[in-house]
Amino acid sequence: MANTKSAKKRILINERNRLKNRLYKSSVRTLTKSFLKYLEVYKSSKSLEDKEKVKKTLNSIYSLIDKGTKRNIFHKNTAARKKAQLVSYLKVIEI
Template identity: 65%
Template sequence: MANNKSAAKRILINKRNRLQNRFYKSSVRTLIKIFKENLETYKISKNPIDKKNAQILLNKIYSLMDKGAKKRVFHKNNAARKKSKLAALLKAN
């Protein structure tokens, strides 16, 4: 338990930051899984609407990753690497 006011405050701040980090990381992982499923659907169907849906999802992933990198949830190079890999996946199809 905290012995003084500043330690108690740090506990609250750490809890807040942990929840925020978990939100960003889990959301990005979930969106990446959905993105890959959409790419598989597009591979099979070759329907341009499926590719457009994947592009929209990729934009959402970019947005979340940029916000997470800004708040130091992700390292900026890690975010850039993941974004480039996802873009390459979309371009390859």
């Protein structure tokens, strides 16, 4: 257990940051799963509504990844890799 006042404060700050980081990372994972689900639906139906869902979900994932990168939750190369993987899934379907 922490003995000094500053060590106790660091414990509180670390917990706050951990929860914030977890929020971003889990949100990106959840949205990625829904993106892949919408992609499968679009793959079978080829309707414009499903395509809009896919694009909308992709934009929201991009937004979260970029905000997380700006706040040092994701490394910039990790963010670029995640975004490239998502686009590659989409390109395979459209080709």
